[in-house]
Amino acid sequence: MNFDFSDDQKQLRDQARRFLAEKCPPKAVRAVLEGKADYDRDLWKGLAEMGFLGVAIPEEYGGTGAGHLELCVIAEELGRALAPVPFSSTVYLAAEALLLAGSEEQKQKWLPKISSGEAIGTLALFEGTGNPSPAAVKLAVSNGTLTGTKKPVADGAIADFAIVAARSGNSGREADISLFLVDLKAGGVTAKPLQNVDPSRQQAELTFAGAKAEPLGAANEGWSILSRVMDRAAVLIAFEQVGGADRALEMGRDYALDRIAFGRPIGSFQAVKHILADMYVSATLARSNCYYGAWALSTDAGELSEAAAAARISATQAFQHCAKQNIQVHGGMGFTWEFDCHLYYRRSNALALSLGSQSYWEDQLIDRMRKKNAA
Amino acid sequence: MNFDDTPQEAEFRAQARAWIDANAPKQYEEELRKASLGRVVLKGANILEVAKAWQKKKADAGWAVPHWPKEYGGRGASPIERVIWQQEEGVFGKLTAMFIIGQGMCGPTMMAYASEEQKRHYLPPLGSGEKVWCQLFSEPAGGSDVAGLRTRAEKDGNDWVINGQKIWTSGAHYSDYGILITRTDPTVPKHKGLTMFFLDMKSKGVEIKPIKQANGNSDFNEVYFTDVRIPDSQRLGNIGDGWNVSLTTLMNERMSIGANVATGFPELFEFCSSLMLDGGPAIEDRAVRSKLANWAVRASGLRYTSFRAISALSRGERPGPENSIGKLVAGSMIQDVAMYALDLQGAGGVLSGPEDAEVAGKFQAMLLRSPATRVEGGTDEILRNIIAERVLGLPGDIRVDKDVPFNQIPTRGRA
Numbered sequence A: 001m002n003f004d005f006s007d008d009q010k011q012l013r014d015q016a017r018r019f020l021a022e023k024c025p026p027k028a029v030r031a032v033l034e035g036k037a038d039y040d041r042d043l044w045k046g047l048a049e050m051g052f053l054g055v056a057i058p059e060e061y062g063g064t065g066a067g068h069l070e071l072c073v074i075a076e077e078l079g080r081a082l083a084p085v086p087f088s089s090t091v092y093l094a095a096e097a098l099l100l101a102g103s104e105e106q107k108q109k110w111l112p113k114i115s116s117g118e119a120i121g122t123l124a125l126f127e128g129t130g131n132p133s134p135a136a137v138k139l140a141v142s143n144g145t146l147t148g149t150k151k152p153v154a155d156g157a158i159a160d161f162a163i164v165a166a167r168s169g170n171s172g173r174e175a176d177i178s179l180f181l182v183d184l185k186a187g188g189v190t191a192k193p194l195q196n197v198d199p200s201r202q203q204a205e206l207t208f209a210g211a212k213a214e215p216l217g218a219a220n221e222g223w224s225i226l227s228r229v230m231d232r233a234a235v236l237i238a239f240e241q242v243g244g245a246d247r248a249l250e251m252g253r254d255y256a257l258d259r260i261a262f263g264r265p266i267g268s269f270q271a272v273k274h275i276l277a278d279m280y281v282s283a284t285l286a287r288s289n290c291y292y293g294a295w296a297l298s299t300d301a302g303e304l305s306e307a308a309a310a311a312r313i314s315a316t317q318a319f320q321h322c323a324k325q326n327i328q329v330h331g332g333m334g335f336t337w338e339f340d341c342h343l344y345y346r347r348s349n350a351l352a353l354s355l356g357s358q359s360y361w362e363d364q365l366i367d368r369m370r371k372k373n374a375a
Numbered sequence B: 001m002n003f004d005d006t007p008q009e010a011e012f013r014a015q016a017r018a019w020i021d022a023n024a025p026k027q028y029e030e031e032l033r034k035a036s037l038g039r040v041v042l043k044g045a046n047i048l049e050v051a052k053a054w055q056k057k058k059a060d061a062g063w064a065v066p067h068w069p070k071e072y073g074g075r076g077a078s079p080i081e082r083v084i085w086q087q088e089e090g091v092f093g094k095l096t097a098m099f100i101i102g103q104g105m106c107g108p109t110m111m112a113y114a115s116e117e118q119k120r121h122y123l124p125p126l127g128s129g130e131k132v133w134c135q136l137f138s139e140p141a142g143g144s145d146v147a148g149l150r151t152r153a154e155k156d157g158n159d160w161v162i163n164g165q166k167i168w169t170s171g172a173h174y175s176d177y178g179i180l181i182t183r184t185d186p187t188v189p190k191h192k193g194l195t196m197f198f199l200d201m202k203s204k205g206v207e208i209k210p211i212k213q214a215n216g217n218s219d220f221n222e223v224y225f226t227d228v229r230i231p232d233s234q235r236l237g238n239i240g241d242g243w244n245v246s247l248t249t250l251m252n253e254r255m256s257i258g259a260n261v262a263t264g265f266p267e268l269f270e271f272c273s274s275l276m277l278d279g280g281p282a283i284e285d286r287a288v289r290s291k292l293a294n295w296a297v298r299a300s301g302l303r304y305t306s307f308r309a310i311s312a313l314s315r316g317e318r319p320g321p322e323n324s325i326g327k328l329v330a331g332s333m334i335q336d337v338a339m340y341a342l343d344l345q346g347a348g349g350v351l352s353g354p355e356d357a358e359v360a361g362k363f364q365a366m367l368l369r370s371p372a373t374r375v376e377g378g379t380d381e382i383l384r385n386i387i388a389e390r391v392l393g394l395p396g397d398i399r400v401d402k403d404v405p406f407n408q409i410p411t412r413g414r415a
Helices: A007-023 A024-032 A039-051 A068-080 A089-099 A103-116 A222-258 A271-297 A304-336 A339-351 A357-375 B007-025 B027-036 B047-060 B079-113 B116-127 B242-253 B266-274 B286-316 B321-344 B348-351 B360-372 B380-391
Strands: A121-124 A140-143 A145-154 A161-167 A177-183 A190-193 A203-212 A214-216 B133-136 B152-156 B158-168 B177-183 B194-200 B206-209 B220-230
Touching: A007 A039, A007 A068, A024 A339, A068 A089, A068 A222, A068 A271, A089 A103, A089 A121, A089 A145, A089 A161, A089 A214, A121 A145, A140 A161, A145 A161, A161 A222, A177 A203, A177 A222, A190 B194, A222 A271, A222 A304, A222 A339, A271 A304, A271 B286, A271 B321, A271 B380, A304 A339, A304 A357, A304 B286, A357 B266, A357 B286, B007 B079, B027 B079, B047 B079, B079 B116, B079 B133, B079 B177, B079 B194, B079 B242, B079 B286, B152 B177, B158 B177, B158 B194, B177 B242, B194 B220, B194 B242, B266 B286, B266 B321, B266 B360, B286 B321, B321 B348, B321 B360, B321 B380, B348 B360
Parallel strands: A121 A161, B133 B177
Antiparallel strands: A140 A145, A145 A203, A161 A177, A177 A214, A190 A203, B152 B158, B158 B220, B177 B194, B206 B220
């Protein structure tokens, strides 16, 4: 058994960590958080030059074609560094949807631009409060144009194109939903950035008023494509969450070693030690679930949907837990704007909702486990 | 990243599987599968006899303690081969619970500190299950402060004379031998005045009293020593070095990472699939699903954490303190799972008899046994300290008794 990343993949991780330590210090995250830019353009360019944007995109479409395990490794590092760039929407969602369901022409047109950092993509699925479901999709398609509103859309106001879930029938079932690719710069779409709990990553409202849309994948198969894209993105975002959880744990540990109270480091008090031990436990369980997800993603195993839900739930719990407790270990300093704790707290809560709520994924996991047991 | 064996591992697995397939006591397989949390009951058979017979059969074919050297009854298997053996032995491994302490802790300590002659004499029957061993460490005043023990050993000619009391000794009532840690010098700080021995449990002056536990069973014992004589030749390690000897014993336990940790989750999942609530099967209830999902990811997290540890073992690395999380997570989880399973049964959940309770009272038994899991072999709190100190590198607890001679350490809080 070799349930671990290879030496080459670990080298890639070290390389990504060094790169991000230099190009993406907390100062860079704060620049976006405080509204000085809508994303970090230099970092985005750098990620493209490193080949990280196209790491799971085949060479024929401008990527490096390394693979999904490599993408998992990079995702973890982006999560550690809180990279303020539209990586997840462009690479995990838009690029994966194109790879799974795009026509040859669509792939030729968009994937090289993704790899080179020229195009930002996103997925427009949600329409306000609620979880992913075919019935919640109200935005409609008629005669090849879309009308309706999507929010929140991650990176919606900076994206060049969006994959949009739209209603093509009225039965309320999965077969009503089709996917479309919309060039957001071509007119018919207005984008409005929205305030959100993590301003280092943008959320927007996209209003489609007769926007021209080309089908992505077969008509009426949008929901099954979406499910597969969501599963794949769930594993990748889970790696970002594990990266964030680990960093929050490190921050808490380092502070507990440095900070003296009652004449000794606070990390020597059992109450503080136990907080940190529990953070380690949740991060470790999440990492192990993520490894299983990575294996399933890279081999496209039948277990992917179950593994993805488990990784998603476990990693969401771990990042939220570690980010929350990191502030607690820091005491009052943890609640200041000046310390970085809130950056992780914000990101952990934003990522927790990025693909639908915990209860949605809990439901998915139990459904999938039941199916497996029945089989 | 893969789950595949190396060619050598695959070859070893095939051998183990074939032998188990041909020799395991399959008539008990079903009952063993159902047994949960250390409770193995075989209808119409004496578990001790079945266990000893299975162990003997394994020993005759060289499978009893595969990772031990051949001259002591093993086959010189590597740590990863030991894990593979445990995986293949599966539910039949539950039969060998009574040998775990002897083979996991006492054997390795003997191997490290006994004379060659003693090893050849004592180890093979320990491996084969003919002789059962126990570990006499804990004391009433000790608890998690293991080194605070008070059982005395005083030199008298070529013998040592032992007086004192041990407690929580699993299996003492059917053990033939034990390893015993004693205080030989109370005038030095507590860790420095300890010495380790092994002894015949039938020695004159050894008295064993089973303890009736909270769940009504009696798996543990009190053991009293009154002027028990142990020859100096049965001392393990140097005089005063007993603490280091005991650490060897405890470190060895980490190597047994292949066995499945009981979490109660598979049992709960199955139960929720069949239990009918007012509105339909329990598993279709939203609140139930949420609970199940949260425990599912803890169970799978532990499973894949052990796979990561096995991978490290397969590369030749030694398991580290990070493996403490298995019992820490599973221990409290099994307790919570049991409580929840009873809650799902409503008022009827209070019943525990095999005839009246759901699934023959399995969860009620789990409920009453689980508090011990969180204490035995290191409390949740000690395990958290281990993670905090040895994995995360936080400072050790302040130990006010560290440099104080043992006989000057206060013994009462409010005296």
